[in-house]
Amino acid sequence: MQEIKVPEGFDWQMWINRWDRMQERYIDKRSERFEIMVQLVRETQGSISHILDLGCGTGSLMLEMLKAFPDSEVFGIDFDRTLLSLACKRLGSFGNRVHIIFDDLRQPSWLKQISEPIDAVVSATALHWMQQDELTNLYGQFAKVLRSGGIFLNADHVGSDSGKTQKAWQKRKEESHNQGENCETWEDFWADYMTALGLKTTQICQRVLGGWEGGIEDGMPLTWHFDKLKDAGFESVDCFWRYDCDAIYGGLKS
Numbered sequence: 001m002q003e004i005k006v007p008e009g010f011d012w013q014m015w016i017n018r019w020d021r022m023q024e025r026y027i028d029k030r031s032e033r034f035e036i037m038v039q040l041v042r043e044t045q046g047s048i049s050h051i052l053d054l055g056c057g058t059g060s061l062m063l064e065m066l067k068a069f070p071d072s073e074v075f076g077i078d079f080d081r082t083l084l085s086l087a088c089k090r091l092g093s094f095g096n097r098v099h100i101i102f103d104d105l106r107q108p109s110w111l112k113q114i115s116e117p118i119d120a121v122v123s124a125t126a127l128h129w130m131q132q133d134e135l136t137n138l139y140g141q142f143a144k145v146l147r148s149g150g151i152f153l154n155a156d157h158v159g160s161d162s163g164k165t166q167k168a169w170q171k172r173k174e175e176s177h178n179q180g181e182n183c184e185t186w187e188d189f190w191a192d193y194m195t196a197l198g199l200k201t202t203q204i205c206q207r208v209l210g211g212w213e214g215g216i217e218d219g220m221p222l223t224w225h226f227d228k229l230k231d232a233g234f235e236s237v238d239c240f241w242r243y244d245c246d247a248i249y250g251g252l253k254s
């Protein structure tokens with residue numbers, strides 16, 4: 001992937017750490033989610049050669065997969081070059097086991113970038129950026145890249161059919177996000193990171209806010225995901241972990 005130009009002496013590790021701390025502010029039990037996904041991949045798959053992380057950002061989940069499956073190659077796709085640059089730095093020591101790919105999951109072009117049969121398609125807190133029809137379409141595409149018996153796992157926001165439940169979850173979430181000192185917000189991270197990269201505020205808006213075109217921020221109910229996954233050719237669809245309005249769900253490619 002073509003890397004962005006940065007000022008000399010740029011402190012990559014500091015920004016990688018800041019991203020993780022900022023995400024932990026919003027994503028309850030983030031590392032527990034990663035551990036469970038690794039465990040599910042391990043326990044459902046005989047051998048693991050190829051793993052694909054969608055909306056990989058700075059490569060946090062890719063790192064866990066690379067460490068857990070030393071014989072695997074891990075592909076990560078994202079449409080934000082500034083985050084992918086952090087992923088390249090974070091994962092550089094894994095050499096040719098890592099494939100960082102710039103593409104937009106809403107475009108069919110990403111499929112052409114994957115030529116190997118994939119054993120596990122994983123994603124963390126990214127697919128809710130899609131609209132319902134885009135996500136439905138993606139589930140069909142995941143079934144195409146996965147080999148038979150391969151697993152799809154998504155750790156993300158899921159909604160409730162009940163407005164009251166959704167409201168209660170939302171309240172708890174907002175309260176927990178406001179706890180703790182020195183917690184950086186999404187907006188503050190981006191403002192500082194763009195400044196450090198020498199990019200302008202207008203570019204921040206294009207990149208971070210312009211990428212947002214009304215996805216399903218609150219998530220869809222699990223029953224919606226299960227139906228769409230079954231329609232796409234998945235079996236054994238299930239919820240493997242849940243914490244209020246967040247879940248790990250997925251299934252096996254038939």
Ligand SMILES: C[S@@+](CC[C@H](N)C(=O)[O-])C[C@H]1O[C@@H](n2cnc3c(N)ncnc32)[C@H](O)[C@@H]1O
Pocket residue numbers: 023054055056057058059060061077078079080083103104105106123124125126127129130211
């Ligand atoms: C909240 S971040 C999570 C990143 C990473 N999975 C993690 O857990 O740290 C959401 C990611 O999804 C990516 N993303 C959103 N929409 C996308 C799209 N249409 N194509 C590719 N990546 C997308 C964003 O660029 C961002 O890196």
